[in-house]
Amino acid sequence: MTAPFLSLRDVFAAYGPAEVLFDLSFDLAEGEIAALMGRNGMGKTTTIRSICRLQRLTHGAIHLDGHDITRLDAHEAARLGLGLVPEGRRCFAPLTVEENLVVAARPGHWDLARVTDLFPRLGERLGQRAGSLSGGEQQMLAIGRALMTNPRLLLLDEATEGLAPLIRQEIWAAIEAVARGGGLTTLVVDKSLAELRGLASRAIVLEKGRKVFDGAMGDLTTDLCERYLGV
Amino acid sequence: MIRERYLNLALLAALLAVPVLAQVQGAPFTITLATKIAIFALAAVGLNLALGLGGLVSFGHAAFFGVGGYVIGILASHARNYEPFLTWPVEVAGTTQMLVLWPLAVLVAALVAAAIGALSLRTSGIFFIMITLAFAQMLYYFAVSWPTYGGEDGLPFYLRGDFPGLNTMDPISFFGLCYALLLVALWLFHRLHRARFGLALEGARQNPERVQALGIRPFQVRLLAFILSGAITGLAGALYADLNRFVSPAMLGWQTSGELIVLIILGGVGRLCGPVAGAGLFFLLEHWLGGLSEFWQFWFGLILLCVVLFARGGLIGALAKDQTHD
Structure with a gap:
């Protein structure tokens, strides 16, 4: 065993x-x-x-x-x-989406290109401040940031938690792709x-x-x- | 952001243009004033790294400013007296070579910052402010009670250090050196700000626990920022000692630490050219208000109050119409 x-x-x-x-x-x-x-x-x-x-x-x-x-x-x-996606999203609000993603990136399968493939919305907003994203996008960013550490x-x-049904579906699909697919x-x-x-x-x-x-x-x-x- | 970039370029161009014009018109006082602005802007760039990016409200940066000054003062005075600085275990002579003195000042200030940071960064908030103040005051009273190097009266050393190919006693040449070093420090700040180190530092300021969960040790990032910050401020102290050809315990006093914080608040906390704008405004107001009233600090305090209340992004934030912390 x-x-x-x-x-x-x-x-x-x-x-x-x-x-x-x-x-x-x-x-x-x-x-x-x-x-x-x-x-x-x-x-x-x-x-x-x-x-x-x-x-x-x-x-x-x-x-x-x-x-x-x-x-x-x-x-x-x-x-x-260990890769943590904490309760309440908790992105670094003044940093841009890209900066949030690269701040703790470690080498491995997950890189900026793969994360933005998983969450195309993040790819469209790389230069935008995280604090100005919607709740769903912030959650995607929190997941993406954890993945960038290649846990x-x-x-x-x-x-x-607290997200609109459509966004929830999108996030669950991504989690499934990461967890089961990966x-x-x-x-x-x-x-x-x-x-x-x-x-x-x-x-x-x-x-x-x-x-x-x-x-x-x-x-x-x-x-x-x-x-x-x-x- | 684009507006701020143009504003920064305009500020730096103005800081260069004023002493050049003053040189043409034969106004050495204006060149000295611009040099003082460049030196204090450099010191504040150092503090801005810790305070602006890392949220470390150090009330003890005068320690690094003064230590940088004393390194220059002590070694220069030994060089002028032809007395060795050390005789055991090896003989170390004094020197007036700026290219030796500057790295030494930076190194000693960095070592002092490492020691102070290693202890004080274990605390936060008001305790951090008080501990950094306490360390600076310890060094202040040490300098006051150190008669070998002038004690309370300070240490004059009559001539500026030597720089290859330049007459450093010529005000415009010395300004050029200070301005060039300020540009280097601003470039370093700009690079660090958007590097992973700067991002981690900002992250640690917002939420240390979140940064830890990503595999980054906030203490380490903050300590490195504090050391770099102290080193830059130490270099500014070395230049200030050279500017005045005099170093005294006042450089280590809490008023100096307070002044550096004021410069950053005036210019814009965490902004690239905030220290330049802050230093420019501070010394021009000091000069202008000082000519109008004996109680210029009172009027200056009112202006500072207005900036804090109505221009939270400082002068740069107000002019760039961006009140957010950058």
Whole structure:
């Protein structure tokens, strides 16, 4: 059996006295696409932040491709191949689209030409300031910027939150092309159950900071969805 | 942007034209004033790198300005006295060669910036401002209590350094040197601004966590920017010492740090020629208002207040009709 690409073991995390994650463990195999699900405030973003080393663990360990990244700083973990698309788009507003894309580019498959092929709208707006883009375009830019670092694990936190349906479709199509088409290991957090079912082969469900389901997306029954996702 | 580019070219052309015309008309004071503007613009270009691009509000850049000045002053005075600067472990003589003194001033200022930056960049906001101020004041009081090099009275060294093929005591020649170095610093700022380093620095100013998640260490980027910034300001300090043929603890004082910040705010924070516009406006107003009233600082303060309130992009922003931070 091959070692998991990403491994979380007995992870606990807290914001000051408020504990958020409790004994969270799961693995991701290389090339696997998993959805991290749960209602608001259940610890999804904290899990993503913990993997990216933006959140200190109170206990536990995280390994990426055999490297113990538990004590690494966020920039060191990112250089090992973590690509984060953070919640709320968060582009560098005064920089142009091109500058946002090249600021942290690393050599590899994804370059400016490939990213603008994936998101032609960005190609049309390379010289425009990121702050003047629409919400959907900013989200495309956030995904493009993460891809330009040529990650080995892509983490998408609420990638389509607050976007118009047409734009959401465009972004989901791009995510699918990147994750499934490119064989990129992907952990995605989103509230759109239908899209997650279409993309991810596996579901991990969190409830009050604890893992309550970890299995094939097809095994996520209506009853579980109602109980833990409120849908 | 295009409007700002023309404005920048016009400013730099004016800064060159005024002393040339003054030379023709035999007005050395105007040349000295233009030289002072060029030197302080250079110092502010250094600070603009840290403050304008990196958002590092350093209230201690006088430290680098003064250190650059003292490197020139100390080595020049040793050269004039024919006393070695060091006798152990090797004998090091003083020098008056600008081509030796400038790199030394830059190097020493960069080393001081590295030491100050390594400690102060672990803090942010008001703490960063206070720590940089504290370091500069430490150096100020050290200079005041260092009698070997003049202490509170400062250190005169009578003649400017030597530059191959130029009479540096000729005001227009010395202006030419200062202007050329200002152009080099502006070119460097322009290149850095749009290079990945400058983009990362701006990114770190906006959101250090976001930059970290992209694999960039904000501390490292900021430290490098702070060192470059200190080095450029140190070079300006060296030129200022040469201009006056005198160096004193006042160059290290907090008023100098404040002046450099004022120049950038007046001209436009983060803008390429903001420091040039700021220095020009500051010294022309000082000269003009100083002739009208003994309390010129009061009127100057009012003008500064208007710029902060109504022209957030500084003079360049107002003239280029672009209030955004560039």
